Amino acid sequence: MNRMAGWQFLDLVEAAREAGSKMPGDVRDLMVTRIYEVAGAICQKTVRRATRPARDWDTRLDDILTSRLLGYPIMLALLGVVFWITLAGANVPSRLLGAALFWGQDRLLDLFSWAGAPSWLTGVVVMGAYRSLAWVVSVMLPPMAIFFPCFALLEDLGYLPRVAFNLDAFFKRAGTHGKQALTMCMGFGCNAAGVVSCRIIDSPRERLIAILTNNFVPCNGRFPTLIAMAAMFFGAGLQSAAALSLLGTVLLGIAVTLGVSWVLSRSLLRGIPSFFVLELPPYRKPQVIRVIVRSFLDRALFVLVRAATVAVPAGALTWILGNSMVRGASLLAHVAGFLEPFGQLIGLDGHVLAAFLLGLPANEIVIPILVMEYSSAGAMVDLGGLETLRELLVSNGWTPLTAVCLILFSLLHYPCATTLWTIWHETRSARWTAVAALLPLAVACVACFLAASAGRFLCAG
Amino acid sequence: MPWHVRPGPAPASTCCTVALAGNPNTGKSTVFNALTGLGQHTGNWPGKTVVVAEGTYTHCGMTYRVIDLPGTYSLLAASPEEEVARDFICFGGGNATVVVTDATCLERNLNLVLQIMEITPRVVVCLNLMDEARRKGISVDVDRLSSELGVPVVPTVARTGHGLPALMDTIASVASGRLATRPLRVTYSPEVEALVADIEPRLSAVMAEVAPGISPRWVALRLIDGDPGLIEAISERVNRQWSQDTRPRSAARSVAARSGIPA
Numbered sequence: 001m002n003r004m005a006g007w008q009f010l011d012l013v014e015a016a017r018e019a020g021s022k023m024p025g026d027v028r029d030l031m032v033t034r035i036y037e038v039a040g041a042i043c044q045k046t047v048r049r050a051t052r053p054a055r056d057w058d059t060r061l062d063d064i065l066t067s068r069l070l071g072y073p074i075m076l077a078l079l080g081v082v083f084w085i086t087l088a089g090a091n092v093p094s095r096l097l098g099a100a101l102f103w104g105q106d107r108l109l110d111l112f113s114w115a116g117a118p119s120w121l122t123g124v125v126v127m128g129a130y131r132s133l134a135w136v137v138s139v140m141l142p143p144m145a146i147f148f149p150c151f152a153l154l155e156d157l158g159y160l161p162r163v164a165f166n167l168d169a170f171f172k173r174a175g176t177h178g179k180q181a182l183t184m185c186m187g188f189g190c191n192a193a194g195v196v197s198c199r200i201i202d203s204p205r206e207r208l209i210a211i212l213t214n215n216f217v218p219c220n221g222r223f224p225t226l227i228a229m230a231a232m233f234f235g236a237g238l239q240s241a242a243a244l245s246l247l248g249t250v251l252l253g254i255a256v257t258l259g260v261s262w263v264l265s266r267s268l269l270r271g272i273p274s275f276f277v278l279e280l281p282p283y284r285k286p287q288v289i290r291v292i293v294r295s296f297l298d299r300a301l302f303v304l305v306r307a308a309t310v311a312v313p314a315g316a317l318t319w320i321l322g323n324s325m326v327r328g329a330s331l332l333a334h335v336a337g338f339l340e341p342f343g344q345l346i347g348l349d350g351h352v353l354a355a356f357l358l359g360l361p362a363n364e365i366v367i368p369i370l371v372m373e374y375s376s377a378g379a380m381v382d383l384g385g386l387e388t389l390r391e392l393l394v395s396n397g398w399t400p401l402t403a404v405c406l407i408l409f410s411l412l413h414y415p416c417a418t419t420l421w422t423i424w425h426e427t428r429s430a431r432w433t434a435v436a437a438l439l440p441l442a443v444a445c446v447a448c449f450l451a452a453s454a455g456r457f458l459c460a461g
Numbered sequence: 462m463p464w465h466v467r468p469g470p471a472p473a474s475t476c477c478t479v480a481l482a483g484n485p486n487t488g489k490s491t492v493f494n495a496l497t498g499l500g501q502h503t504g505n506w507p508g509k510t511v512v513v514a515e516g517t518y519t520h521c522g523m524t525y526r527v528i529d530l531p532g533t534y535s536l537l538a539a540s541p542e543e544e545v546a547r548d549f550i551c552f553g554g555g556n557a558t559v560v561v562t563d564a565t566c567l568e569r570n571l572n573l574v575l576q577i578m579e580i581t582p583r584v585v586v587c588l589n590l591m592d593e594a595r596r597k598g599i600s601v602d603v604d605r606l607s608s609e610l611g612v613p614v615v616p617t618v619a620r621t622g623h624g625l626p627a628l629m630d631t632i633a634s635v636a637s638g639r640l641a642t643r644p645l646r647v648t649y650s651p652e653v654e655a656l657v658a659d660i661e662p663r664l665s666a667v668m669a670e671v672a673p674g675i676s677p678r679w680v681a682l683r684l685i686d687g688d689p690g691l692i693e694a695i696s697e698r699v700n701r702q703w704s705q706d707t708r709p710r711s712a713a714r715s716v717a718a719r720s721g722i723p724a
Binding site: 023048285 | 647671
C-alpha cells in the first residue's frame with residue numbers, strides 16, 4: 001500500500017471521529033431514524049393494504065397454542081402423538097430389517113467357514129463388527145426415519161417458537177434465558193447440535209448453563225435405547241403405554257434440565273436472567289416432501305452413518321475384550337466384575353456400566369455392546385426382534401426396575417464424546433468440559449440410586 | 462465436517478459470487494434451497510461463531526456461488542451475525558447481493574435494503590412471500606418500488622418456485638453489470654452531509670486499494686458515527702497491506718492504536 005494513503009486513512013479516521021462526536025445528539029440514532037423515515041415514505045407510495053379483520057386466523061391460533069390453559073396440554077399431546085407414531089410405525093420395519101440383516105449374518109458365517117477362516121477372524125468381523133452394525137441399522141433406522149421428519153414438520157409449521165414461548169416462564173424462574181427452550185429442543189435432535197445452537201444466547205452466563213444442561217434431554221442416539229426399553233418392559237404389547245412412559249421420560253429430562261439450571265444459576269453461575277425478544281413467525285404450510293427428504297438425508301442418515309462408523313470398531317473391540325481370556329475369564333468379564341458392586345448399588349450391573357463406558361464415542365451403541373457382552377460368552381442368540389432381546393435381558397437377571405434404572409442412566413449420564421468435544425470447542429475451557437461430563441454423571445448416579453432403593457423398598461415392603 | 466467459507470473472489474472465471482441477505486423469517490433459507498437444490502454445505506465463518514451455508518447453481522452456462530448470510534434486521538448493531546453479514550457484503554468480493562424481503566411487512570425489511578444499498582450498488586431485491594401478502598390483503602406496486610429504490614425488484618413465492626427464473630435472470634444481469642442500478646441515496650442532516658462531502662473524496666484513494674466495491678460514502682458515514690467494528694475491519698486490511706510492504710510492524714499496529722482499538 002502507498003504509505004501516504006495509509007497515513008491519510010488514519011488521519012481521516014481521527015478527523016471523522018472528532019467531528020462526529022461534536023455533532024448534537026447521537027449521530028447513529030439520527031441516521032437510523034432517517035433510514036426508517038425513508039423506508040416508511042417508500043412503503044406509503046408502494047404498499048396498499050385492504051381493510052382486514054383485526055385478528056386473522058394465525059393470531060387466533062396463537063391465542064390457543066400459547067394460552068395459559070391449553071398451551072401445555074396441546075404441547076404434551078403433540079409430543080405424545082409423535083412418540084406414538086414413532087413406536088407404532090417403527091415396529092414392523094424394524095423386525096423386517098433385523099430379519100434381513102441377520103439372514104446376512106448367517107450367509108457371512110457360511111462364507112467364512114467355506115473359506116476356512118480362523119475362528120478369531122470370524123469372531124471379530126462377523127460376531128463383532130457386523131452384528132453391532134446390523135443391530136444399529138435395524139433398531140435405529142426405522143424410529144429415526146419416522147421421528148425426525150415428524151419433528152421437522154412441527155419445526156417447519158412454526159410450532160417450535162411457540163414451545164419456547166410457552167416454556168419461557170419456567171426458564172425465567174430457573175434463572176436462565178428463555179431461548180434455552182429452543183436450544184433444548186435442538187438437543188432432542190442431537191446434543192452436539194444443541195450445544196452449538198446455544199450461540200443464539202448472548203449472555204455468557206446463560207449460554208454456559210444452557211450448554212451444561214443440554215444433555216438432559218434425550219438425543220437421537222439415546223431415543224432408540226429408550227424406545228426399546230419402553231417397548232420391551234412397559235409396553236406389554238400396548239404402544240400407547242410405551243408412548244406414555246417415553247413421554248414421562250422426556251418430561252423428567254426437561255424437569256432435570258430446569259432443576260439443574262436453577263441450582264447452577266444460584267451457585268456456580270449466579271446472575272439475573274436477561275430479557276430478550278422472541279419473534280413468533282407466521283405459521284406456514286410446510287413443504288412436506290422437501291422436509292421429509294431433507295430431514296431424512298441431513299439428520300437420520302447423518303446420525304446413522306456416525307453410529308455405524310463407531311459401531312463397527314466398537315463391536316470388534318467388544319468381541320475381542322469378550323473373548324480374550326486372562327486368568328480364566330474374559331477381559332470384559334474382569335471389567336464388568338470390577339464395576340459390578342457399584343452397578344448393583346444403582347440398580348444396574350457391571351455389564352451395563354461397561355457398555356456405557358465403551359459407548360462413550362456414541363450413545364447409539366450402548367445396547368448393541370450390551371447384547372454382545374451378554375451373548376458373547378454364552379450360546380449364540382438370533383436377535384430377530386425385541387422379544388428375543390427381552391428374553392436375553394431377563395435371563396441375565398433383568399427386572400422392570402433394571403429397565404427403569406437404565407432409562408434414567410441413559411437419560412441423565414455424561415454426553416457422548418462428540419458432544420464433549422463440541423462443548424470444549426464452544427467454551428474453550430477444559431474445566432467447563434469436565435463439569436459438563438461429571439455433573440450429569442453425578443445426577444445420573446444419584447437418580448438411579450434413589451430409584452433402585454425406592455424400588456427395592458417397595459418390593460420388600 | 463469443519464468447512465470454511467473463504468471470503469474472496471470466486472475461484473473460476475465463469476463463476477459469480479452472490480450473497481443472500483435478509484431479515485430472519487423472510488423465507489431466505491427457502492430461497493437459498495430453491496436456488497441451490499441439494500448442492501450445498503454449511504460451515505462456520507472463520508473466527509466467528511456463526512453458521513454460514515454455501516451452495517451453487519448454474520444458469521445460462523454460468524456457475525453461481527451463493528452465500529446464505531445469517532438473517533439480520535440491520536447491519537449497524539454489533540451482534541456477531543450482523544458483523545458476518547456486513548463483512549461479507551463489504552469485503553467478500555461478491556458480484557451481487559440479493560436481499561430477501563417479506564412482502565407482508567415491507568417497511569421493516571426496507572431498512573436493511575437501504576443499508577445494503579449504501580454499501581454496494583449491485584443489489585437485487587427479492588420480494589418474497591407474495592402469496593402470504595395476497596392472503597392478508599396486502600398488495601405491493603413492484604414497478605413503483607423498483608423505480609423508487611433504483612434497483613430491480615423481483616416478486617417471488619420461493620415455496621412454490623414462483624418467480625425464481627426471473628430472480629436468476631435478474632441476478633445474472635446485475636452481477637455481470639449488464640443492468641446498471643441507480644440505488645436511492647438516503648440523505649442525512651446538512652451537518653452530516655457537509656462532513657461526508659469533506660471526507661468522502663479523500664477516502665476514495667484508500668478504499669480503492671483496501672476494499673474496492675464498497676462505497677466510500679458509506680465508509681465515511683460509519684467513520685462519522687464511530688462504528689468501532691468496521692474501523693477495526695478496515696484497519697486490519699490496511700495492516701495486511703502494510704505488512705506486505707517492508708514497513709515495520711509498529712507502524713501497522715498504530716493504525717489500530719490510533720483509532721482507539723486494542724491491537
